[in-house]
Amino acid sequence: MLPLNGKHGVVISKIPVMQSGLGGVMTRNFPDYELTYCCSLQELTLLQLRWADVIIADISGDYRNPRGTLEQYYGLLNQYRGIHWIFLVSRPLYASAVELLMRPETTLLSDMEPIEGVIAAIRAGRERAERISQTLLTPDSQEFGEKSESFIALTHSERKVLRLLGKGWGINQIATLLKKSNKTISAQKNSAMRRLSLRSNADMYAWISSVQGMRELSLMSAYGEFEEWKRPLQQDISPSSKIAQ
Numbered sequence: 410m411l412p413l414n415g416k417h418g419v420v421i422s423k424i425p426v427m428q429s430g431l432g433g434v435m436t437r438n439f440p441d442y443e444l445t446y447c448c449s450l451q452e453l454t455l456l457q458l459r460w461a462d463v464i465i466a467d468i469s470g471d472y473r474n475p476r477g478t479l480e481q482y483y484g485l486l487n488q489y490r491g492i493h494w495i496f497l498v499s500r501p502l503y504a505s506a507v508e509l510l511m512r513p514e515t516t517l518l519s520d521m522e523p524i525e526g527v528i529a530a531i532r533a534g535r536e537r538a539e540r541i542s543q544t545l546l547t548p549d550s551q552e553f554g555e556k557s558e559s560f561i562a563l564t565h566s567e568r569k570v571l572r573l574l575g576k577g578w579g580i581n582q583i584a585t586l587l588k589k590s591n592k593t594i595s596a597q598k599n600s601a602m603r604r605l606s607l608r609s610n611a612d613m614y615a616w617i618s619s620v621q622g623m624r625e626l627s628l629m630s631a632y633g634e635f636e637e638w639k640r641p642l643q644q645d646i647s648p649s650s651k652i653a654q
Contacts, residue, residue: 417460418442422467423449425577430618431465438528450481461492463531469499469520479509486512493535503545519545521620567601570594572626575617
């Protein structure tokens with residue numbers, strides 16, 4: 410049941426770490442907002458739509474039927490124009506998102522948007538927010554050209570453990586899934602933290618939810634898990650930048 414006073418926000422994302430990251434941004438920077446969470450558009454209720462001041466929708470992982478998802482949001486935009494809609498969009502969906510979602514009350518952000526960009530969009534509100542972020546408009550060549558930093562190596566097993574932690578799994582659950590002992594999973598987690606120069610679990614989760622961490626662990630992809638882990642490994646090492654954002 411939503412409280413009847415104050416401001417209301419809704420976070421929609423299929424990715425647990427994205428949900429918690431966006432929720433943390435809202436809680437730290439906009440404590441006057443009451444938040445609710447959905448894993449998909451289908452979970453959004455009429456009550457949430459009636460009371461929401463802002464809805465942050467992560468549509469970067471909707472690759473199965475992306476246009477269908479965008480068209481569903483298009484229908485809601487026509488009905489609920491008093492909401493500030495903020496969409497996190499991956500580059501392949503950019504053209505369709507502009508076609509279907511661009512309205513005076515909407516903002517398009519990149520799924521790689523810096524936290525400051527998300528905060529600025531929420532703070533500006535639907536009347537004054539930048540309609541398309543500069544991050545989303547930045548060419549790929551510039552985006553990736555800035556990443557020529559020194560590298561360290563995460564093993565395949567370490568990436569797998571961090572990825573599951575980022576998806577909301579606990580050590581016991583990961584151990585059961587991978588048929589390993591809790592001690593082995595904890596050791597792999599701690600080894601990854603040392604490689605990344607992370608000193609605490611809080612630092613680890615901050616890195617996982619950063620743009621660098623989500624890209625390295627393929628948390629932006631809805632289907633990266635099985636495709637990536639089941640294919641034969643030619644090398645049990647993958648590059649990752651040293652800096653934990």
